[in-house]
Amino acid sequence: MNPTATTDIRLSAVRGEIVHFIADPAHDAHALEHFADGLLIVRDGHVAECGPAAELLAKLPAGTPVADHRGKLILPGFVDTHVHYPQTDIIASHGEQLLEWLEKYTFPAERRFADPAHAAEVAAFFCDQLLKNGTTTAAAFATVHPASVDALFTAAQRRRMRLITGKVLMDRNCPDFLRDTAASGYAESKALIERWHGRDRLLYAVTPRFAPTSTPAQMRLAGRLFAEHPGVFLQSHLAENRGEVDWVAQLHPEARSYLDVYERCGQLGMRAVYAHCIWLDDTDRRRMADTGTAISFCPTSNLFLGSGLFDLRRARELGVRVGLGTDVGAGTSFSMLQTMNEAYKVLQLAGQSLSAASAFHLATLGGAHSLYLDDRIGNFAAGKEADFVVLDPRATPLLARRSAACATLDERLFVLMMLGDDRAVAATHVLGRPAWPRAPAA
Structure with a gap:
């Protein structure tokens, strides 16, 4: 020295x-x-x-x-591109596939987040679990309650974390106690964007849960929010489960595919990230690549709910941005190391191979790239x-x-x-x- x-x-x-x-x-x-x-x-x-x-x-x-x-x-630091903080307390709940899981476990758990004190306690525990597992950036779902968003942003801000979250939008096909309206969802999301987006390391995500739980009117307003606020994110779920895909086809006979439902509502583009994306065709994958829309590969929850096997090779071949997500609570661990472990096994079952280098890249720079944050995080480049x-x-x-x-x-x-x-x-x-x-x- x-x-x-x-x-x-x-x-x-x-x-x-x-x-x-x-x-x-x-x-x-x-x-x-x-x-x-x-x-x-x-x-x-x-x-x-x-x-x-x-x-x-x-x-x-x-x-x-x-x-x-x-x-x-x-x-x-690891980058978790899809996780549900309100589902912390239902991790490792036995059985069910996606749609049954929502009814039996998710919706009752999320009801409790109407209480700001409960939301704050879970948010603090959740952020500490991320840090304990080496995760320093996450894209997380909250609930329909604006206070749930305030709680998570507050907990992350105190820990100086880079965190993306937003109020869930649901105005149909969900319990009355979790239902908003197209107008209220828009207004509450707009107020949260103005309050939180860009403060310290905090970023807002417009968050329609998935197409079946939002009316066409709400979906259009979600797309409008995404367009009206440059720099915000959009996060949702896409083609996770065969039953879900069939349901979307029934609800939206006018759409070519599940992805097309989102595109018709202006929900594709830079900083839009969709979890799962198992049951897609190449037309969908090319459209995601062309629009800069990203996928969060969630292997532990896909195995736990029996949803299917993600095709990483094809996503890469067609140029889609991909990151890793723990998807707690259907995901069974906050650990990105364990998520890499399950990703390797999913790809083995799909006849593909995941090297250690590729796995750690997905969990760091790859995740940052999928979220358009690789100019700020993901490696040790100066600055x-x-x-x-x-x-x-x-x-x-x-x-x-x-x-x-x-x-x-x-x-x-x-x-x-x-x-x-x-x-x-x-x-x-x-x-x-x-x-x-x-x-x-x-």
Whole structure:
């Protein structure tokens, strides 16, 4: 270190084995950047520089705090592109497929979010679970209640997280206690956009639950909101389950496909992300690619609800943006490591193969790209927001034993995604500061 330099209190660094992506490894053999003994320098919550520790340590002013994580891997914070925070308390509820799941578990659970105190308690727990699992950015559903959106944005803001959410829109085919109207849904969403979108790291998503629970009038107004507010997101569900697809065809005989229902209402485009997308044809996939609309691949919930197998290969071939989603609570884990594990198995069943590099790319830069946030998060390029996770390959006896036998980085990453869970997350940092484990109160 330079002994004559003045300490910059806005400056810090973290040392360890650094892994991040500068491109998609499915298309670029040099996409993964790896520093076996690396240093990540953070200034004012953003990446200042990343590279070999031997070179960068000499640049640090004397007294710069350096967190030493040698023996562990440092990666960009995980990006969860589809999750339901109100379903935290129904994770691991037995049985049912999609439509029955909604009636039996989801709607009763979401009713409780009319109570702002309940919403605030669940939102705090939810955000802590994300951080405990190394997830620093998420696109999350709230409920129809505006207070549920306020609660989640407030919890995320306190933790300095980058978070996307919005009020669910439902004005038909749902219980009366969760039903809004086309007009009230529009007005409440507009007020929430004005209150929250663009504050700190918070972003609003227009959120029609899915086509069957919104009238054509509400769907058109959702599209109008999306168009009227540049920079907002739109999130919904698409072609998850065969019964759901058949139901949409009955409700919308005028549409060519399920996707076409959304397109007719102005709901495709940049920053629109649809979960599942299992039962699509190539015409739909090409339309998503052409409009810049993204898919959230949710393997654990697709398996849990028996919905089907996502075709990642075809989505990639046709140029669709794809990220990973835990889809809690039909998804069975907040862990993106476990979600990668299930993604590998889904693709094996579909006759496809997912490399460890591609899996970790989907969970970091790929997820950021799918959400049009890759200019701000997803890797350690200079100027990016300094969100990162520290993974311990010796977190459990089995992980330690198996990792010790690995000969390559790719093999070690694969072991982490197959055997790892929240126990493998040694630390999570948000904007360069420790976010998990929580620092003790002063």
